Amino acid sequence: MNLIIVGCGRVGAELCYHLFKSGHQIVVVDINKESFNRLNPDFRGRTLEGEGLAEGVLERAGIREAHGLAAVTNSDTLNAVVAHAARTIYNVSNVVARNYDPNLRAVIEAFGLQTVGSTSWGAQRVEELLTNPSQRMVYSAGNGEVEIYEVLIPEQWNGRTLGELLEPLKQCYPVALSRAGRASLPEVGTELRTDDLLNVSSTFAGIGALTARLSNKAEA
Amino acid sequence: MFVLIAGGGRTGARLANLLINQNYRVRLVENRRGLLGYLHQELPTEVIYEGNPVDPSVLEAAGIREAHALAAVASDDSTNLAICFLGKTMFDVPRTISRVNNPNNAWLFNENFHVDVALNSADVFAHLIQEEMSLGDMMTIFKIRRGNYSVIEEKVPVGAKAIGVELKDMNLAEHCVIAAIIRNGVMTLPRGDSTLQAEDEIIAVASPEGAKKLADLLAFPVYPTRNGKKKEE
Numbered sequence: 001m002n003l004i005i006v007g008c009g010r011v012g013a014e015l016c017y018h019l020f021k022s023g024h025q026i027v028v029v030d031i032n033k034e035s036f037n038r039l040n041p042d043f044r045g046r047t048l049e050g051e052g053l054a055e056g057v058l059e060r061a062g063i064r065e066a067h068g069l070a071a072v073t074n075s076d077t078l079n080a081v082v083a084h085a086a087r088t089i090y091n092v093s094n095v096v097a098r099n100y101d102p103n104l105r106a107v108i109e110a111f112g113l114q115t116v117g118s119t120s121w122g123a124q125r126v127e128e129l130l131t132n133p134s135q136r137m138v139y140s141a142g143n144g145e146v147e148i149y150e151v152l153i154p155e156q157w158n159g160r161t162l163g164e165l166l167e168p169l170k171q172c173y174p175v176a177l178s179r180a181g182r183a184s185l186p187e188v189g190t191e192l193r194t195d196d197l198l199n200v201s202s203t204f205a206g207i208g209a210l211t212a213r214l215s216n217k218a219e220a
Numbered sequence: 221m222f223v224l225i226a227g228g229g230r231t232g233a234r235l236a237n238l239l240i241n242q243n244y245r246v247r248l249v250e251n252r253r254g255l256l257g258y259l260h261q262e263l264p265t266e267v268i269y270e271g272n273p274v275d276p277s278v279l280e281a282a283g284i285r286e287a288h289a290l291a292a293v294a295s296d297d298s299t300n301l302a303i304c305f306l307g308k309t310m311f312d313v314p315r316t317i318s319r320v321n322n323p324n325n326a327w328l329f330n331e332n333f334h335v336d337v338a339l340n341s342a343d344v345f346a347h348l349i350q351e352e353m354s355l356g357d358m359m360t361i362f363k364i365r366r367g368n369y370s371v372i373e374e375k376v377p378v379g380a381k382a383i384g385v386e387l388k389d390m391n392l393a394e395h396c397v398i399a400a401i402i403r404n405g406v407m408t409l410p411r412g413d414s415t416l417q418a419e420d421e422i423i424a425v426a427s428p429e430g431a432k433k434l435a436d437l438l439a440f441p442v443y444p445t446r447n448g449k450k451k452e453e
Contacts, residue, residue, distance in 0.1 A: 053297055054324035077274055077298040081328065084305070088332050106276045110306050 002066045004029065006052040006082050007073030011098060011118060013038035015072060020045055027061045052082040058090065068094035076104040084111045099143075117143050124204065135211055138199065148175055149207050153196040154214055162198075163188035165213065171206030175199040221245065224287040224313075226273035226303045227294030228255050231319060231341075233262045235291060240267065249273040249282050274302050276310055284311045292318040292335075297325040301333040308334035361423070371399075371425055374438055378418040382437040388412035390437060395430025399423050 001024050005016050008030035016028050017040040026045035030036065033049045050057040052071065063069065069086040071079035079097040086092040099105045099117035108115045121144045128137060139148040157165060166172055167188075177186040178197040184190075186198070200210060221244050225232050228250030236248045240263070250259060251272045259268050271278030273294065284290065290307040292300035300318045307313040320326045320340040329338035344363060361371040376383065382390065387398055387410055401410050402421040408414075416422065426434055 051322075051324070053328060054322070055327040075296075075298060077296065077302040081298040081301045081333070085328060085332065103272070104275060107274055107302055107306065110276060110310055 001025070001068060002062060003027075004058070004061045004063060004066050004069040004086075006030075006069065006071045007079070007098070008035040008038060008047070009072070009074055010038065012070075012072045013040070015070060016045060017043050027066075029057060029061050052078060053085075058082075058086065063090045063092060066090075066092055068092065068096075070096045070098070072098040074100045076100050076107055080108045080111050080113060083113050087113075115143070120144070128204070128207075131208075135207060144204075146201060146203060147207070148199055148201050149210075151198050151200065151207075151210065151214060153192045153194060153198055155194045157192050157214065158194040160192055161188065162186050162190045162192060165192065166200075166210075169206060169209050169213070171203040172210050173201045175201050221288045222247070222283070222286055223289045223291060224249065224279070224282060224284050224307075225291045225293060226279075227292065227300070227319075228252075228259045228268070229293065229295055231293045232291075233259055235293065236263055236267060240264070247282050247287075249278060251278075274299050274306070276306055279303075279306060279311065284313060287311075287313050289313065289315040289317065292316065294319075295321055297321050297328075301328055301335070304335045305333045364425075369425060369427055370431065371423065372431060372434075373421060373423050374434070376416050376418055376420045376422065376438055380416075380418070380438050382416050383418055384415055385437075386413050386415055392430060392433060392437075396424055396426035396434050398434075399425055 003019055003024050003026055005012050005026060005028045008016070008028050012028060012030070016026050020026050020043050027048055028036070028039070028045060029048045029050055029052055031049070031051045036047045048057070048061050050060070052058065063086060069083065069092050071082040073079055076099060079100070083095040083097040086095050095113060097108050097113045097115050099108050099115045100119065102117055102120040105115065105117060121140070124144050125137070128135070136150045137147050138150050141147065162174060162177070166174060174186045176183045176199040177190060179193060200207070202210065223239055223244055223246050225236055225246065225248040228248050232248055232250070236246050239246045246267050247269050248259065248263065248267055249269045249271055250256060251270060256268070256270060269282040271282065273279065284307060290304065290313045292303040294300050294303070297320065304316040304318050307316050315336050316334055317337045317339065318329055318335045320329055320338050323340055323343045326338065326340050326343065329335040359373050361373055363370050392398070398410055400407050400423040401414065401416065403417065424434060
């Protein structure tokens with residue numbers, strides 16, 4: 001695919017290299033040509049010095065032939081405006097705007113843009129790892145509002161059913177149960193065994209409640 | 221009438237003062253620490269709302285739902301575009317007016333971002349200077365409707381082509397109207413059969429083509445040289 005990346009900071013440079021490695025044609029735009037020094041020396045793609053908003057810059061970046069555009073500068077308004085311009089003026093359907101300051105997320109949402117907020121997402125992951133090291137997040141949907149976790153079934157739940165474990169929890173749904181390397185779609189009546197790996201789709205509050213329930217010996 | 225001003229630099233503060241003096245209700249939103257001290261010296265405290273003007277919750281708390289007009293005058297163009305977009309799409313502001321900081325970004329200040337009026341200060345100023353240089357004594361008093369029409373003032377020099385010609389015979393009608401003639405300090409509203417005399421001052425409303433035509437009619441018969449003497453032909 002032909003992809004345009006606006007902003008060659010840490011996120012932009014990393015993104016460019018990943019996309020290049022996956023075989024895409026990349027044009028990366030930044031107002032400051034020094035920023036291109038962040039790109040991996042193996043990166044092969046076009047660099048274009050210019051302001052994303054300025055007339056003609058997106059066209060020189062090849063927006064009329066682009067399949068997608070990501071605006072990943074450290075200005076939320078610039079990201080929103082460039083992404084909106086790409087979508088409404090040049091009909092690029094696949095646009096993503098980075099949310100830099102979590103306080104300004106509402107600005108990007110007002111434009112109806114797909115957004116990734118690495119700041120708030122990163123903070124939440126660190127919080128999870130700090131407070132619940134036993135659970136492992138395997139997939140993160142949206143901006144981490146719902147995630148899929150993997151938890152280990154402890155001995156005190158051996159022989160009890162999945163329904164018994166999850167029934168009192170509001171924001172936690174079973175996705176898969178792996179036993180001795182084989183996964184199956186679990187049902188309410190499925191009997192749990194020690195060391196089963198259970199995948200659940202859950203909010204942050206839901207996974208907190210599940211881990212509390214799994215480790216609470218008194219209740220078990 | 222209630223006007224919300226987003227951005228409290230020199231332009232925002234000056235605009236707030238002008239509007240307050242005309243008894244408008246005004247609220248100015250700014251969050252940069254360095255500017256707030258200056259704003260508190262320039263404006264009444266109740267006019268200033270402290271917060272990031274691009275944050276929808278700040279705009280709402282500042283009263284944008286009651287605003288009749290929104291002026292986005294921040295020094296960052298993407299901020300101004302986002303403010304106009306939010307103002308119209310989230311809060312139904314009837315009219316948005318935005319400052320364009322960098323003329324290269326002017327192409328975006330239109331209905332795509334819900335900007336009703338864009339004022340490109342560098343561009344307007346550059347054109348004013350250009351006109352001062354190319355059209356002799358003609359002076360633009362102000363521009364109307366995004367710079368398409370101007371109100372201009374010009375003195376009629378001795379020997380100009382227009383002297384003695386009735387206004388209706390000047391062939392200006394489509395692009396230019398001479399609205400007033402000031403002769404010996406007295407202003408009159410001219411008719412079609414009025415004529416101009418040397419040393420009259422005129423006030424006209426003109427499009428760019430009209431201004432050129434008028435400049436030609438009112439031109440010095442010989443362009444002055446730099447030391448003020450007329451060039452011999």
